[in-house]
Amino acid sequence: MPNLVESLYNIRILDELAEKRTIIHNIHPLMKVLTTGVYLMVTVSFGKYELSGLLPLIFYPVVLITLADIPIVPIFKRVLLVLPLIIGIGLFNPLFDKNPMIVLPWIQISGGWISFFSILIKGFLTILAALILIATTGMTRIASALRIMRIPRLFIMQLLLTYRYISVLIEEVGRVVRAYSLRSPGEKGIRFSNWGSLTGQLLIRTLERAQRVYHSMCCRGFAGEYNVGREKGMGIGDIVYFVGWSLYFVIIRYFNIPAMIGSLMMGVGK
Amino acid sequence: MHMADALLSPGVGGTMWAATAGVAAYSIKKVQNDIDEQKIPLMGVMGAFVFAAQMINFTIPATGSSGHLGGGMLLAILLGPYAGFLTMASILVIQALFFADGGLLALGSNIFNLGFYTCFIAYPLIYKRIIRKGYSTGRIFTGTLLASIIGLQLGAFSVVLQTLFSGKTELPFGTFVMLMQPIHLAIGVVEGLVTAAVVGFIWKARPEIIEKAAAGEALGGISIKKVLAGLAIVAVITGGIFSWFASAYPDGLEWSMLNTSGKEELEAPDGIHQTLSSIQEKIAFLPDYSFKNQEQKVSADAPETEEAWPAVNVGTSVSGLVGGVMTLLLAAITGFSIYVIKKREKASAV
Amino acid sequence: MSHHIIQVNNLKYKYPDGREALNGVTFRITHGESIGIVGANGAGKSTLLMHLVGVLFPDEGEISVGDVPVTKKTLPVIRQRVGMVFQEPDDQLFMTTVYDDVAFGPRNYKLPEEEVEKRVKSSLDTVGILHLKDRPPYKLSGGEKRAAAIATVLAMNPDILVMDEPTSALDPKSRRRLIMLLQSFTHTKIIATHDMDMVFELCERTIILQDGKVITDGPTAKILSNVELMEECGLELPLGLQGCPVCGTK
Ligand SMILES: Nc1ncnc2c1ncn2[C@@H]1O[C@H](COP(=O)(O)OP(=O)(O)O)[C@@H](O)[C@H]1O
Ligand SMILES: [Mg+2]
Numbered sequence: 001m002p003n004l005v006e007s008l009y010n011i012r013i014l015d016e017l018a019e020k021r022t023i024i025h026n027i028h029p030l031m032k033v034l035t036t037g038v039y040l041m042v043t044v045s046f047g048k049y050e051l052s053g054l055l056p057l058i059f060y061p062v063v064l065i066t067l068a069d070i071p072i073v074p075i076f077k078r079v080l081l082v083l084p085l086i087i088g089i090g091l092f093n094p095l096f097d098k099n100p101m102i103v104l105p106w107i108q109i110s111g112g113w114i115s116f117f118s119i120l121i122k123g124f125l126t127i128l129a130a131l132i133l134i135a136t137t138g139m140t141r142i143a144s145a146l147r148i149m150r151i152p153r154l155f156i157m158q159l160l161l162t163y164r165y166i167s168v169l170i171e172e173v174g175r176v177v178r179a180y181s182l183r184s185p186g187e188k189g190i191r192f193s194n195w196g197s198l199t200g201q202l203l204i205r206t207l208e209r210a211q212r213v214y215h216s217m218c219c220r221g222f223a224g225e226y227n228v229g230r231e232k233g234m235g236i237g238d239i240v241y242f243v244g245w246s247l248y249f250v251i252i253r254y255f256n257i258p259a260m261i262g263s264l265m266m267g268v269g270k
Numbered sequence: 271m272h273m274a275d276a277l278l279s280p281g282v283g284g285t286m287w288a289a290t291a292g293v294a295a296y297s298i299k300k301v302q303n304d305i306d307e308q309k310i311p312l313m314g315v316m317g318a319f320v321f322a323a324q325m326i327n328f329t330i331p332a333t334g335s336s337g338h339l340g341g342g343m344l345l346a347i348l349l350g351p352y353a354g355f356l357t358m359a360s361i362l363v364i365q366a367l368f369f370a371d372g373g374l375l376a377l378g379s380n381i382f383n384l385g386f387y388t389c390f391i392a393y394p395l396i397y398k399r400i401i402r403k404g405y406s407t408g409r410i411f412t413g414t415l416l417a418s419i420i421g422l423q424l425g426a427f428s429v430v431l432q433t434l435f436s437g438k439t440e441l442p443f444g445t446f447v448m449l450m451q452p453i454h455l456a457i458g459v460v461e462g463l464v465t466a467a468v469v470g471f472i473w474k475a476r477p478e479i480i481e482k483a484a485a486g487e488a489l490g491g492i493s494i495k496k497v498l499a500g501l502a503i504v505a506v507i508t509g510g511i512f513s514w515f516a517s518a519y520p521d522g523l524e525w526s527m528l529n530t531s532g533k534e535e536l537e538a539p540d541g542i543h544q545t546l547s548s549i550q551e552k553i554a555f556l557p558d559y560s561f562k563n564q565e566q567k568v569s570a571d572a573p574e575t576e577e578a579w580p581a582v583n584v585g586t587s588v589s590g591l592v593g594g595v596m597t598l599l600l601a602a603i604t605g606f607s608i609y610v611i612k613k614r615e616k617a618s619a620v
Numbered sequence: 621m622s623h624h625i626i627q628v629n630n631l632k633y634k635y636p637d638g639r640e641a642l643n644g645v646t647f648r649i650t651h652g653e654s655i656g657i658v659g660a661n662g663a664g665k666s667t668l669l670m671h672l673v674g675v676l677f678p679d680e681g682e683i684s685v686g687d688v689p690v691t692k693k694t695l696p697v698i699r700q701r702v703g704m705v706f707q708e709p710d711d712q713l714f715m716t717t718v719y720d721d722v723a724f725g726p727r728n729y730k731l732p733e734e735e736v737e738k739r740v741k742s743s744l745d746t747v748g749i750l751h752l753k754d755r756p757p758y759k760l761s762g763g764e765k766r767a768a769a770i771a772t773v774l775a776m777n778p779d780i781l782v783m784d785e786p787t788s789a790l791d792p793k794s795r796r797r798l799i800m801l802l803q804s805f806t807h808t809k810i811i812a813t814h815d816m817d818m819v820f821e822l823c824e825r826t827i828i829l830q831d832g833k834v835i836t837d838g839p840t841a842k843i844l845s846n847v848e849l850m851e852e853c854g855l856e857l858p859l860g861l862q863g864c865p866v867c868g869t870k
Contacts, residue, residue: 223307
């Protein structure tokens with residue numbers, strides 16, 4: 001139950017954020033999708049022992065979150081919920097890879113820990129990038145980006161329908177589960193013997209709903225084809241956004257800027 | 271388990287995206303040929319149903335723990351493999367976007383792992399084969415249960431392979447397999463039982479739904495040979511791309527070390543080297559101090575002298591640390607300044 | 621205008637499970653009329669309305685809208701003329717924004733996008749929710765959802781509006797607003813409902829359906845005030861016609 005409420009709440013928060021109108025929100029969805037793609041590719045392309053080189057990637061979420069007015073708390077809550085799964089796998093690295101890699105005067109750090117932190121940072125950045133994309137774009141505009149990318153409309157239509165009916169069905173499921181638990185106090189979930197019929201009944205109702213949705217589509221001239229309006233035009237600014245970020249990502253991929261800064265600093269300091 | 275972006279390499283992520291796109295394109299074609307336009311809203315609403323139903327926890331008798339529905343096999347049984355695969359794909363797209371489950375780069379892997387094996391292997395080869403002799407409560411139960419378990423086992427094994435090929439974790443193959451398969455056997459049994467319970471209920475209440483879904487599918491007649499041949503082709507292509515990537519991108523460690531060490535030579539003034547190597551000499555009594563050269567490949571390029579490596583290494587480490595802190599600081603300042611500027615703009619706009 | 625005339629002749633329909641939902645329904649509706657179709661749950665109202673828009677096809681009998689018989693071939697024409705508002709707005713608002721939902725119909729008829737926009741805006745304006753056009757449907761209240769559902773139909777420029785229980789699940793204020801809105805429409809209206817007061821206010825003619833048959837068909841004022849008839853059909857007099865429980869007068 002908390003799961004149901006929680007996930008509905010999560011979707012609605014992101015939806016609400018996507019309705020804002022900031023510079024970032026106004027950028028063409030296709031460019032945002034592509035930029036996210038380049039960002040993810042560059043992020044995961046860093047070797048498993050590269051740590052400092054990864055850090056300049058943090059500028060992307062920092063700039064976007066502030067420019068797009070994204071509240072940090074709900075986003076980070078989500079990140080913290082997902083990160084443990086990655087940590088679970090990553091924690092094996094320090095166990096299996098004990099070769100010292102970083103040697104500082106006061107400490108030695110094994111390669112396993114380095115690669116663990118590398119996974120951790122990558123996990124953090126990639127999760128953030130996905131959430132930022134949806135929080136600044138929203139499902140409707142992501143769908144229009146997909147259309148421009150020539151993803152078949154049948155798939156997009158079906159994706160949007162799923163997205164649309166998630167909130168309807170979560171509420172319906174919520175009602176049924178609540179009614180069930182009111183009559184069976186002290187149970188944590190649904191007894192297995194009842195699960196099949198409860199879910200089955202919900203499923204039959206869902207199928208009937210699908211039928212009604214289909215009818216209402218037909219009444220408005222639906223003939224198996226999903227027709228869309230004009231896509232938003234792309235301006236110079238949108239292209240600059242994509243090219244600019246991509247250039248930045250590529251540069252930090254090929255030059256370890258923090259290491260350069262570091263050695264510069266130390267050179268000056270000495 | 272969902273594959274995560276952070277555990278993937280671009281090569282594996284990209285390959286799985288390509289494989290998924292291929293299967294999806296083929297499925298879309300099949301669904302479109304179906305001319306049953308009713309299927310489009312059905313797929314959409316069913317996707318939402320599975321999404322919501324995955325959150326109905328049930329208690330597993332005698333264990334006190336709880337489980338939930340998987341979805342892939344249920345979709346294949348109710349919608350057929352093609353529509354089922356596409357519906358699973360959109361559920362995962364939404365989960366990746368809104369819940370950051372897995373991630374966008376790993377989406378290809380996740381759709382493949384959770385959709386392909388259930389809809390295109392377990393469903394036709396197990397469920398349909400068992401059902402072919404005619405519907406009965408028992409056959410529906412066994413078919414659904416077995417297909418769910420095997421679909422999930424294949425998916426879990428696929429996760430293991432993708433993780434290993436990506437090379438981000440140190441988990442040895444054997445350990446990982448021993449970790450993943452039994453857990454997913456347990457999950458598979460639970461998911462299989464509930465899927466069988468739902469399918470069984472529907473079959474009793476509205477048998478036409480189950481029969482209609484399976485009847486329209488030509489896939490039932492598909493031969494194992496064809497599937498295996500298809501898989502072999504996929505494997506060869508995938509292997510080819512992997513090895514291409516492997517040769518194009520040498521091992522991450524090697525690549526990064528060579529890179530940074532090269533730059534270090536250029537930029538670090540001699541003084542640093544000396545200071546650092548003197549610091550390093552002081553701590554030279556530490557036990558596995560001569561470790562660094564265990565990466566033999568790295569040392570192949572650089573002369574294998576004791577000073578050169580530690581010096582570079584300490585230099586890299588320290589400057590990396592300092593630079594890293596500076597970078598984060600800079601990022602924080604950037605974020606804060608944007609915030610302040612925006613706030614001022616808003617204030618002046620009012 | 622003859623294309624506003626609806627002719628239903630001896631309509632019979634059996635659901636696949638054998639349930640006879642319509643059992644020989646006949647009536648004729650002329651241009652500009654407002655008809656209330658009333659009857660208890662399961663009387664066959666929804667089934668009848670589905671036939672008017674060609675979602676279901678009769679086993680026996682025929683329907684024509686204007687001079688066009690409702691068949692699979694004529695569906696595109698029929699559905700442009702007859703707009704149906706379904707009982708559950710969530711079934712009718714299936715897109716992710718109100719705008720896209722209202723635009724869905726016009727776009728299916730391949731209208732140029734300028735025309736689509738014009739129609740979307742004017743129909744949203746008519747129902748008074750133009751300001752909600754970029755909202756996702758789940759963020760609308762019950763009344764707003766109903767208004768949006770009506771707008772999706774208005775955007776098709778239908779001559780005839782068919783509505784299935786439009787006031788169900790509305791609070792009194794939204795219901796009042798809806799009735800006023802419907803009153804302002806000049807379309808031919810066919811409204812299936814249990815809401816006797818709405819019928820009393822909106823429809824000059826009433827058809828009572830019971831067990832898939834027409835029991836009566838005539839002027840609303842006369843039918844709805846017939847106590848025996850109403851009771852026989854499992855219906856209630858409109859509140860306006862019931863005796864006042866406080867002072868005991870009408
Ligand atoms: N999809 C269906 N399958 C089988 N029977 C149905 C279906 N829909 C409605 N019925 C039956 O047909 C009869 C008429 O239903 P309906 O037209 O929905 O009534 P109303 O809208 O007046 O409440 C009812 O007895 C109902 O149970
Ligand atoms: Mg009804």
